[in-house]
Amino acid sequence: MARIIVVTSGKGGVGKTTTSAAIAMGLAKKGHKTAVIDFDVGLRNLDLILGCERRVVYDFVNVINGEATLNQALIKDKRCNQLFILPASQTRDKDALTVEGVGRVLEELSKDFKYIVCDSPAGIEKGAHLAMYFADDAFVVTNPEVSSVRDSDRMLGIMASKSKRAENNEEPIKEYLLLTRYSPERVKLGEMLSVEDVQEILSLHLLGVIPESKSVLNASNSGIPVILDDKSDAGQAYEDIVARYLGEDRPHRFIDEEKKGIFGKLFRSK
Amino acid sequence: MSLLDYFRTTKRGTASLAKERLQILVAHERSSRTQPSYLPQLQKELLEVVRKYINVEQDAISINFEQDEDQEVLELNIVLPDEHNKSSK
Ligand SMILES: Nc1ncnc2c1ncn2[C@@H]1O[C@H](COP(=O)(O)OP(=O)(O)OP(=O)(O)O)[C@@H](O)[C@H]1O
Numbered sequence: 001m002a003r004i005i006v007v008t009s010g011k012g013g014v015g016k017t018t019t020s021a022a023i024a025m026g027l028a029k030k031g032h033k034t035a036v037i038d039f040d041v042g043l044r045n046l047d048l049i050l051g052c053e054r055r056v057v058y059d060f061v062n063v064i065n066g067e068a069t070l071n072q073a074l075i076k077d078k079r080c081n082q083l084f085i086l087p088a089s090q091t092r093d094k095d096a097l098t099v100e101g102v103g104r105v106l107e108e109l110s111k112d113f114k115y116i117v118c119d120s121p122a123g124i125e126k127g128a129h130l131a132m133y134f135a136d137d138a139f140v141v142t143n144p145e146v147s148s149v150r151d152s153d154r155m156l157g158i159m160a161s162k163s164k165r166a167e168n169n170e171e172p173i174k175e176y177l178l179l180t181r182y183s184p185e186r187v188k189l190g191e192m193l194s195v196e197d198v199q200e201i202l203s204l205h206l207l208g209v210i211p212e213s214k215s216v217l218n219a220s221n222s223g224i225p226v227i228l229d230d231k232s233d234a235g236q237a238y239e240d241i242v243a244r245y246l247g248e249d250r251p252h253r254f255i256d257e258e259k260k261g262i263f264g265k266l267f268r269s270k
Numbered sequence: 271m272s273l274l275d276y277f278r279t280t281k282r283g284t285a286s287l288a289k290e291r292l293q294i295l296v297a298h299e300r301s302s303r304t305q306p307s308y309l310p311q312l313q314k315e316l317l318e319v320v321r322k323y324i325n326v327e328q329d330a331i332s333i334n335f336e337q338d339e340d341q342e343v344l345e346l347n348i349v350l351p352d353e354h355n356k357s358s359k
């Protein structure tokens with residue numbers, strides 16, 4: 001049986017696709033057979049972030065409609081043979097995804113995969129609903145910013161009442177906080193909500209903090225999930241997150257400002 | 271909080287304001303999520319009944335639903351018009 005992870009946020013543009021690509025690659029690199037599904041029907045971006053956009057033949061909706069088999073549609077990653085991508089359809093038909101259809105595909109994938117990562121679209125409409133509906137775990141991607149925190153909380157409410165687990169009175173979805181685009185410098189200046197602030201408001205278990213990083217754009221420019229850039233802060237942050245998710249106990253990093261020479265140190269060590 | 275801390279936080283940026291606003295908003299939205307869905311309709315109908323007898327304003331009635339581990343409390347508050355209004359009727 002696979003574990004189904006939804007990467008969700010409510011608010012758009014906070015880093016769901018970046019995160020989905022990174023953690024799917026991270027899990028696969030640890031030897032777990034992982035599928036990552038793009039639920040953003042109509043837009044399709046995950047393939048681009050993973051660098052397999054030119055290999056897309058069939059998509060998620062084709063599989064649901066029986067126009068292709070799962071094996072035909074899944075794209076095997078060239079860097080890691082444990083990672084498979086199921087791209088989103090570019091159809092404009094909003095009803096292309098159905099509960100039964102998505103359920104069937106997830107069930108079939110569950111037989112063969114260890115982890116299934118669902119990259120949710122923004123919003124709280126159908127696509128976002130279906131992405132979280134079957135989930136066992138939720139990675140709630142949040143930026144340290146008021147609207148993102150509020151939307152994350154709304155998403156938590158939806159998962160607590162509208163997911164399959166909620167409807168069947170099963171154990172609730174396990175929710176984890178991933179605080180992304182974090183700037184310790186700005187937090188220090190009191191300009192940005194701190195990780196403690198966000199945790200206090202959402203009362204969620206913190207899986208990790210991903211700093212605001214130039215490496216993310218570099219990675220997406222080249223179609224390489226940022227976790228493969230092991231020199232970068234964001235890449236290492238995602239590495240930590242995958243390890244923690246798998247049960248390793250790693251201290252949190254990227255929460256405090258980097259040391260900036262002796263003067264910085266003198267001032268900080270009050 | 272020491273005086274020094276006080277000046278430090280007030281002089282600092284807007285993050286503390288963001289936190290304060292979020293805490294209030296999130297608490298409010300959470301409580302309205304756990305409210306029974308009949309609550310707005312109940313409030314409307316209660317208001318109609320009360321208004322048959324007493325001339326109260328639209329916002330003179332407030333309804334509050336609270337839930338803890340072992341009980342649910344429905345609290346209804348109606349602010350009656352003051353003595354002056356009553357006697358002048
Ligand atoms: N840690 C980070 N540092 C810097 N930029 C980031 C970081 N994480 C994400 N970004 C940038 O933010 C933008 C949005 O990221 P992404 O596409 O992953 O968000 P999303 O939540 O999937 O968006 P959508 O809601 O549209 O699906 C991208 O340009 C990405 O490069």
Ligand SMILES: [Mg+2]
Pocket residue numbers: 016017018040045119120121
């Ligand atoms: Mg996305």
